[in-house]
Amino acid sequence: MINKLVIANRGEIAVRIIRxxxxxxxxxxxxxSEADKHAPHVKMADKSYLIGPPRVQESYLNAEKVIAIAKEAKADAIHPGYGFLSENAxxxxxxxxxxxxxxxxxxxxIxxxxNKIEARRAMKEAGVPIVPGTEDAIVTVEDALLHANQIGYPVMVKASAGGGGVGMQVVYKEAELAEAFTNNAKRAQSLFGDGAMFxxxxxxxxxxxxxxxLADTYGNTIHLFERECSIQRRNQKVIEEAPSPFISEATRLEMGEKAVQATKALHYTNAGTIEFLVDEEENYYFLEMNTRIQVExxxxxxxxxxxxxxxxLEIASGKRLNLTQQELSIQGHAIETRIYAEDPSTFFPSPGHIDIFQPPKGYGIRNEIAVGTNYDVTPFYDPMIAKLIVxxxxxxxxxxxxKEALGQYKVTGIKTNISMLLHVIEHEQFKAGNTTTNYLELYYK
Amino acid sequence: MEVKATMAGSVWKITVEQGQTIEEGQDVVILESMKMEIPITAEQSGVVKALKVNEGAFVNEGDVIAIIE
Structure with missing residues (x-):
């Protein structure tokens, strides 16, 4: 087993891993980083090292520095968490x-x-349905127009190297395609160093x-069922739940089997997530694979x-999975809400000083927290300050x-999205399980 | 007219110069905060009378960024 682990991350996930x-x-x-001197993950760890100035390029994205620290600390393993270096091959x-x-x-x-074009190809080979679209990178506007017409509007123009909603755009008609294609290709080239589009x-x-x-290094592979994460703002998840309120037992079973099939075909190891888009008829299509632990x-x-x-940690240490698919079952229902330091209507960030931070307590409540009372939320990192899981x-x-837990949640000094979360979960459409990715546009105004 | 920050963050880019004539809706600065870039635009046309911030500076919500006349 691993003896000493470096956690190359910050915030709630660093705290979660240390636990x-x-x-x-x-x-x-x-x-x-210098901005995180008083962060909870610093105090909780057995030992902490300053990695650099606040900006992520000089701190949490500094791969060489992380490795140098691991050597100095005589650690034997590195956990990347999510974001930052986690999907950096x-x-x-x-x-x-x-x-x-x-x-x-x-x-x-990784x-x-x-590479989303390669990922689509690999999934198709593994027998997993992919969203209808192009298989190779598209280089010219003429090609883009040709393919878009074949596929039929509306279409999504996407950067192969993109992620987090960057480098993609929905195009409703032919007249808008050329501009969308060129702009996103340019953006992808400058941000990811790869302008390939599909x-x-x-x-x-x-x-x-x-x-x-979950897959161990001996080929044992299982799935832990699904999560539905349709409620998003700016292509980032806000509320997630498991199991999905929508899919039938038959679809659940099939999606789980396909996910395991794909994981095996890739010779994937450790924890991973296969994301699907599911349409109104329960057709599911591979979207992307996240090769790390997820926020949710x-x-x-x-x-x-x-x-x-x-x-x-067990799989990374070379242990065998001591679980079989047959032993697993879904026990009840769980929902996670992400607590963001942001304006609840414009979703603009709201860094600043937290005067009071009082998370709810009680039956069924789990908190994952990265801040506290009398604590400064800096503008350098993601606005997620905590997660509430019920x-x-x-x-x-x-x-x-x-609803009760969110009502108890008290954060003063900065703006948070708690009122928005309450609005969503109290809405009849949410209660009815009508959770599509355009939910906030439809029902939150 | 004052152009004010709509969120707290650092000034990533100043996209106008002092003395420049700008249009309503034109970006004055781009703020960066918590992985998000937000352009701050002029609410009316005019001449940039003064720029109150430098690139890299930190501003709070409501701080004056520029004055347009």
């Missing part, structure tokens, strides 16, 4: 070459899934449903009773518990 390490008697090493490779265990899949798999059919009234998988992993932990971080016997009970 499991304490349970498993693994020593922890955290890294922090070069970083994973550098860890491998320096002799550290990278808690995640092999660098080649590379493959990071075109997909835009799926109407789609839901975002993803399957959590706690809802899966709540309904399965499995500590996913523990499984990640687990109940049924979806209705979970929504009722969540």
């Amino acid at each position: 499991t390490c304490k349970k498993l008697n693994i020593q922890t090493v955290s890294v922090y 070069d970083f994973a490779k550098q860890c491998e070459q320096a002799g550290f265990i990278f808690v995640g899949p092999r660098s080649q798999v 590379q493959k899934m990071g 075109i997909e059919k835009k799926i109407d009234n789609a839901r975002h449903i993803e399957v959590q998988v 992993h706690p809802i899966t932990e709540e309904i399965t009773g499995i500590d996913i971080v523990e499984k990640q 687990h109940g016997k049924t979806r209705d009970e979970t929504i009722a518990l969540l």
Whole structure:
């Protein structure tokens, strides 16, 4: 087993990983920027190292520095968390070459899934349905027009190297295509150093449903059911739930099997997530694979009773999965709401000083927190300051518990999205499970 | 007329110069905060009388960024 782990991250996920390490008697090493001197993950770790100035390029994205710290601390493994270096194939490779265990899949798999055109191809080969669209990179506007006409409008123009909603755009008619294609190709080239584009059919009234998988290094592969993460702002998730209120038991089973099939075909190892778009007829299409732990992993932990971080560390240490698919079942319902430091109507960031931070407590409530009372939220990082996870016997009970918990949540000094979260979960459309990715546009104004 | 910051963050780019004539809706500065870039635009046309911030500076919501006449 791993003896000493470097957590190359910050915020709630760093705290979350340290918690499991304490349970498993693994020593922890955290890294922090000058802006994070007083952050909870610094105090919780057995040892902490300053990594650099506040800006991410000089701190949490500095791969060489992370590896140097791992060497100095005499650690044997590195956990990248989510975001930052987690899906950086070069970083994973550098860890491998320096002799550290990278808690995640092999660098080649990260590379493959990071290229969306390649990922689509690999999934198609593995027998997983992909969104109808182009298979090769499209270079010219003429080609783009030709393909878009074949696919039929509306279409999504997407950068192969894109992510987090960057480098993609929906195009409703032919007249808009040339400009959208050229602009996004340019943006992708400057941001990701790769301007390769592809075109997909835009799926109407789609839901975002993803399957959590676990695979050990001996080929044992299981899934931990799905999460529905349709409620998003700026292409980023806000509310997630497990199981999905929409899909039938037959679709659930099939999506799980397809996810396992794809994971095996890729020779994937560790925890991963296969994201699908699901249409009104329950047709599901591969969207992308996240080769890391997800922000919303706690809802899966709540309904399965499995500590996913523990499984990640075990698999990375070369242990066999001690679980079979048959042993797993869904226990109740769980919903996660992301608490963002932002204006609840414009979604503009709201960094600043938190005077009082009082999360709710009680039956079924789990908090993942990165801040506290009398704490400065700086403008340098993601606005997510905490997550509230609620687990109940049924979806209705979970929504009722969540409403109570959000009502108790007290944050003063900065703006948060708590009022927006309450608005959503109290809405009849949410209660009815009508959660599509355009939910906020339709029902939140 | 004062152009004010709509959110707290750092000044990523100043896109106008002092003395420049600008149109209503034109970007004056681009603020960056929490991984988001927000352009701050002029609410009316005019001449940039003064720029109150430098690139890299931190502003709070409501701080005056520029004065347009």
